[in-house]
Amino acid sequence: MESLFRTDVPAGAPRVTIEFDGAPFSVPAGLSVAAALLAAGARATRTTPSGHAPRGPYCMMGVCFECLVEIDGVASRQACVTPVRDGMRVRSQHGARVLRVVAEGPSR
Amino acid sequence: MDAVDVIVIGGGLVGSAIAYGLGRCGRRVTVLDGADDAFRAARGNFGLVWVQGKGAALPPYATWTRGSQTRWPALAAALREETGIDVQLRQPGGFHLCFSDAQMQQRATMLQALCDELGGDYPFAMLGHAELAAKLPGLGPRVVGASYSDMDGHVNPLKLLRALHAAAQRRGARFVAGQQVDAIEPAAGGYTVRTQTGRFDAPRVVIAAGLGSRALAAQVGLNVPVRPNRGEVLIGERVAPFLDYPTTYIRQTEEGTIQIGDSHEDVGFDDGVRADVLAAIAQHAVHAFPLLAQMKLVRAWGALRVMSSDGFPVYQESERCPGVFAATCHSGVTLAAAHVLRVAPWIAGGAAPAGIEPFSGARFERAQPSLQPVH
Amino acid sequence: MTDDLYDIAIVGAGPAGLAAATLAAAQRARVVLLDEQASPGGQIYRAIADAGASRIDLLGPDYAAGAERVRAFVGSGARYEPNASVWQASAEDDPHYTLRYTRDGGSRALRAKRLILATGAIERPFPVPGWTLPGVLTAGAAQILLKSAGTTPAVPVVLAGCGPLLYLLGWQYLRAGVPIRAIVDTTTPDDYRRAFAHIGGALAGLPTLAKGLRYLRTLKRAGVPFHRGARAFAIEGDTAARALTFDVQRARQRIDASLVLLHQGVVPHSHFAWSLRAQHRWDDAQLCWRPVTDAWGELDVRGVFVAGDAAGIGGAQAAAEQGRLAALGALAGLGAIDAARRDALAGGPRASLAKLMRIRPFLDALYRPNDEHRVPADDAVTVCRCEEVSAGELREVVRLGVPGPNQAKAFTRCGMGPCQGRLCGLTVTELIARERGAAPSAIGHYRIRPPLKPLTIGELAGVADQAADAPASAPPAQPHAAPA
Numbered sequence: 024m025e026s027l028f029r030t031d032v033p034a035g036a037p038r039v040t041i042e043f044d045g046a047p048f049s050v051p052a053g054l055s056v057a058a059a060l061l062a063a064g065a066r067a068t069r070t071t072p073s074g075h076a077p078r079g080p081y082c083m084m085g086v087c088f089e090c091l092v093e094i095d096g097v098a099s100r101q102a103c104v105t106p107v108r109d110g111m112r113v114r115s116q117h118g119a120r121v122l123r124v125v126a127e128g129p130s131r
Numbered sequence: 132m133d134a135v136d137v138i139v140i141g142g143g144l145v146g147s148a149i150a151y152g153l154g155r156c157g158r159r160v161t162v163l164d165g166a167d168d169a170f171r172a173a174r175g176n177f178g179l180v181w182v183q184g185k186g187a188a189l190p191p192y193a194t195w196t197r198g199s200q201t202r203w204p205a206l207a208a209a210l211r212e213e214t215g216i217d218v219q220l221r222q223p224g225g226f227h228l229c230f231s232d233a234q235m236q237q238r239a240t241m242l243q244a245l246c247d248e249l250g251g252d253y254p255f256a257m258l259g260h261a262e263l264a265a266k267l268p269g270l271g272p273r274v275v276g277a278s279y280s281d282m283d284g285h286v287n288p289l290k291l292l293r294a295l296h297a298a299a300q301r302r303g304a305r306f307v308a309g310q311q312v313d314a315i316e317p318a319a320g321g322y323t324v325r326t327q328t329g330r331f332d333a334p335r336v337v338i339a340a341g342l343g344s345r346a347l348a349a350q351v352g353l354n355v356p357v358r359p360n361r362g363e364v365l366i367g368e369r370v371a372p373f374l375d376y377p378t379t380y381i382r383q384t385e386e387g388t389i390q391i392g393d394s395h396e397d398v399g400f401d402d403g404v405r406a407d408v409l410a411a412i413a414q415h416a417v418h419a420f421p422l423l424a425q426m427k428l429v430r431a432w433g434a435l436r437v438m439s440s441d442g443f444p445v446y447q448e449s450e451r452c453p454g455v456f457a458a459t460c461h462s463g464v465t466l467a468a469a470h471v472l473r474v475a476p477w478i479a480g481g482a483a484p485a486g487i488e489p490f491s492g493a494r495f496e497r498a499q500p501s502l503q504p505v506h
Numbered sequence: 507m508t509d510d511l512y513d514i515a516i517v518g519a520g521p522a523g524l525a526a527a528t529l530a531a532a533q534r535a536r537v538v539l540l541d542e543q544a545s546p547g548g549q550i551y552r553a554i555a556d557a558g559a560s561r562i563d564l565l566g567p568d569y570a571a572g573a574e575r576v577r578a579f580v581g582s583g584a585r586y587e588p589n590a591s592v593w594q595a596s597a598e599d600d601p602h603y604t605l606r607y608t609r610d611g612g613s614r615a616l617r618a619k620r621l622i623l624a625t626g627a628i629e630r631p632f633p634v635p636g637w638t639l640p641g642v643l644t645a646g647a648a649q650i651l652l653k654s655a656g657t658t659p660a661v662p663v664v665l666a667g668c669g670p671l672l673y674l675l676g677w678q679y680l681r682a683g684v685p686i687r688a689i690v691d692t693t694t695p696d697d698y699r700r701a702f703a704h705i706g707g708a709l710a711g712l713p714t715l716a717k718g719l720r721y722l723r724t725l726k727r728a729g730v731p732f733h734r735g736a737r738a739f740a741i742e743g744d745t746a747a748r749a750l751t752f753d754v755q756r757a758r759q760r761i762d763a764s765l766v767l768l769h770q771g772v773v774p775h776s777h778f779a780w781s782l783r784a785q786h787r788w789d790d791a792q793l794c795w796r797p798v799t800d801a802w803g804e805l806d807v808r809g810v811f812v813a814g815d816a817a818g819i820g821g822a823q824a825a826a827e828q829g830r831l832a833a834l835g836a837l838a839g840l841g842a843i844d845a846a847r848r849d850a851l852a853g854g855p856r857a858s859l860a861k862l863m864r865i866r867p868f869l870d871a872l873y874r875p876n877d878e879h880r881v882p883a884d885d886a887v888t889v890c891r892c893e894e895v896s897a898g899e900l901r902e903v904v905r906l907g908v909p910g911p912n913q914a915k916a917f918t919r920c921g922m923g924p925c926q927g928r929l930c931g932l933t934v935t936e937l938i939a940r941e942r943g944a945a946p947s948a949i950g951h952y953r954i955r956p957p958l959k960p961l962t963i964g965e966l967a968g969v970a971d972q973a974a975d976a977p978a979s980a981p982p983a984q985p986h987a988a989p990a
Contacts, residue, residue: 024746024764025660025661026660026661027641027659027660027661027764027765028651028657028658028659028660029657029658029659029660030655030656030657031655031656031657031658031682032655032656033558036655050655051655053553053556053654053655054654054655054657055654058650058651058654058655058657061651061657062655062657066640066745066746067640067745067746068640071894072369072386072387073369073386073893073894074894076638076894077639077640077746078638078640078891079640079641079643079746080643080647081638081642081643081644081647081891082628082629082643082646082647082929083643083644083646083647083650083651084549084628084646084647084650085542085959086628086629086775086925086928086929087891087925087928087929088892088923088924088925089891091924097425098425099368099960103650104542104543104591106544118371119368119369119370119371119387120368120369120370120371121370121371121373122269122370122371122373122422122423122425122426123422123425124268124269124422164907164909166909166910167908167909167910167911167912167913167949167950168910168912168950168953174912174913174916289916289917289919292916292917293903293906293916293917296906296907296917297906300906300907306906306907308907308908308909309909365963365966366922367963368924368960386919391963403955404955404956405596405598406594406596406598406604406606406615406956406969407969407970409956409966409969410966410967410968410969410970411970413963413964413966413967413969413970414967414970414971416963416967417963417964417967423963423964424962424963424964424967425962425963425964426962426963427924427960427961427962427963428957428960428961428962428963428966429922429923429924429926429957429960430922430926430955430957431955431956431957432955433955
């Protein structure tokens with residue numbers, strides 16, 4: 024499927040490389056993760072916990088919570104309010120996230 | 132217009148359970164319910180169907196609670212059959228976590244005393260950390276152990292409320308929303324209940340109006356000394372199932388959300404939340420399960436428990452106004468089965484159920500100093 | 507973590523917030539402005555500080571105007587807290603206000619004597635079949651993308667709905683060379699007739715009107731297919747959008763599209779005011795709730811002001827004037843300026859504001875969203891996107907006697923998801939009103955509580971550590987573990 028969106032920045036403008044579901048993409052620096060994913064060809068970026076329905080970014084301004092993805096190992100992050108960072112690893116979120124048992128370290 | 136047998140004031144967990152139970156007895160019922168944004172303890176319930184530890188100060192309460200818990204499966208099945216709604220009753224047993232040896236000791240002593248009082252019909256066990264961690268993955272190192280009882284479980288309290296409304300209506304009850312009751316007056320054939328917008332007549336009336344019960348009960352000579360006691364609850368996002376058992380202050384719902392509730396505040400009629408209280412609840416949750424630190428808090432609320440002076444229910448028929456009853460408690464989920472299957476038939480005119488006598492409001496006249504509620 | 511006490515704290519760095527902060531700082535008040543984004547401008551002036559000349563030109567003069575507003579704020583001396591996700595506004599430290607927000611994985615707090623809520627607007631929900639499919643976004647989202655590295659559609663796009671933002675976006679796309687497959691407009695001749703009753707006000711706002719007409723003319727001349735009087739939208743697709751279908755004069759039309767941009771106006775983002783239990787009233791012309799305020803924007807919650815679109819939709823320029831008025835009201839309340847000075851400084855903004863608002867009744871009437879696009883007739887349509895609750899399920903609980911949105915929420919989970927009713931609240935109020943034959947004003951709104959934005963349990967637990975360190979300012983409630 025072709026990408027829904029494309030970016031348009033001057034030739035020398037800074038870019039970063041992010042990974043989405045294992046695939047690398049070069050995107051303009053300063054973009055939100057949601058914008059970067061849309062420009063990289065993503066349509067659905069998660070499925071809902073209850074109905075497993077595919078969802079993608081909708082409002083782009085942090086209000087709808089459709090763009091929840093896992094960023095650098097942390098789940099349920101709003102992609103549209105998070106700027107891309109070089110080396111960022113993004114994964115789509117399928118259903119309810121899994122809470123990872125943390126190593127039993129010093130108690131708070 | 133068909134005559135009504137019973138007016139139930141209050142469409143919360145107590146009122147709607149009684150209305151449904153009355154319907155099962157063939158009574159025609161009108162339920163007067165408040166406005167959409169009224170204080171509704173029924174919408175602020177944690178969802179535990181819980182027995183262990185209750186009634187340490189009044190063993191009949193332990194018995195009364197047990198009597199509801201054992202009847203809960205029948206209630207859940209009936210609601211499922213009559214409304215199609217699965218209230219998600221799960222009774223796998225439950226844990227009360229302890230964070231020190233002293234707490235473990237105190238807990239064990241208290242539960243053993245209750246067990247002895249109830250003649251041994253009170254299954255419980257004390258588990259150390261290692262045994263507990265096998266049942267509760269992700270258990271934090273601060274947890275020393277817990278008491279476990281297979282009597283305990285949980286349910287979806289909002290589905291329960293919806294199911295009770297639906298079941299009562301299927302049995303012919305009429306629910307009238309947006310009603311604020313001002314007075315209960317004797318009238319020919321029984322009583323007239325006056326609201327801001329209307330009047331309703333019936334031979335019998337049940338005051339199940341939560342915090343509003345106190346004033347109405349006084350009108351008919353009943354003593355229902357209830358005060359608000361705020362509890363704050365955190366609701367986390369849906370996460371993959373990891374907690375198979377309810378604990379007293381943390382449970383995972385069928386939808387996958389994590390519910391954490393853990394405060395008792397004397398703040399009057401204020402169902403808001405305080406950041407410091409929410410934070411303390413969060414911290415206590417992380418002590419029990421460190422992995423919860425990653426979880427997003429999606430919403431939080433405060434709800435006002437309907438707390439009597441000693442923390443125990445009030446069930447009483449007025450002597451001055453026979454046919455008018457008061458019914459109130461702060462464990463409307465656990466006691467729902469008792470309300471449907473034992474209290475409602477009594478209100479319909481049957482014999483009082485065994486074990487209900489200690490909960491008469493007359494006990495407050497026996498000049499006891501107000502006790503700190505223990506649950 | 508520190509216990510700073512500001513004179514004025516402002517939430518939102520759009521035109522209202524920027525103007526309020528700039529004015530208050532100029533009067534030497536201690537001001538802090540918090541915003542969720544990394545740079546000032548809000549939604550309308552998003553990323554303007556980094557925008558090059560060609561992008562500014564593409565986006566048009568209204569966007570360009572923001573550059574000066576941002577510059578004035580940056581030079582004003584007000585403290586700026588970017589990347590701040592405010593999750594609570596609290597009066598617990600009466601008479602002061604506490605704002606709690608997360609940033610960089612931790613929760614922080616600051617206090618202020620006065621609050622100005624400049625939280626702007628959000629897109630009106632558009633509950634039609636298929637609106638939750640990937641490939642369906644709002645026109646506002648598309649504008650945000652445009653402002654972000656010039657991100658534009660790479661496939662033919664359909665713009666659907668009504669309102670000036672739709673035509674603005676179309677005009678911007680045209681100039682960017684984006685192929686527009688169609689503009690599907692719900693505006694009807696009846697809308698024009700109703701709007702005509704307010705033509706006097708429209709003429710007072712002639713520049714705005716002229717701009718809108720210019721956009722339409724440009725689009726028409728470019729040959730962009732226009733469909734007017736469109737009704738009964740539905741978006742087809744299984745796992746992504748495939749086509750938009752709609753009625754025009756009872757004939758069903760279908761346009762293939764993998765990208766559909768919906769828009770039927772914007773509504774106040776009023777969650778903060780609701781969370782403070784401020785009084786609101788239903789505005790039947792704007793079909794939304796608006797906080798009840800005095801002439802300075804102060805709520806019935808003393809010391810808290812609302813400015814800009816969060817008080818009622820008026821656009822960017824009106825927002826700036828309201829920001830100035832709120833700042834003046836707050837300064838006078840603090841005793842920083844006296845009433846005479848306040849009124850003198852308010853003269854200009856008040857006159858401008860009055861002039862700018864005169865076009866509102868005309869626009870509200872002309873671009874009134876369709877009933878069927880606000881309350882779906884089809885029971886299968888998703889009303890609550892977060893919890894996947896359908897219109898049919900809501901109707902079912904209304905039949906069960908549910909009197910309003912809070913009981914409906916309890917019975918269906920509608921409104922319990924992370925967006926906390928931002929995308930379903932208006933729909934639910936109007937649906938219940940319709941089903942019960944009552945006015946929306948009688949039905950009410952969800953009870954909104956903190957957290958206004960999610961934060962992690964760990965971030966929240968961190969607040970407890972801070973409370974332990976900081977000097978107690980008010981006796982905290984004593985929570986303790988509940989025995990069963």
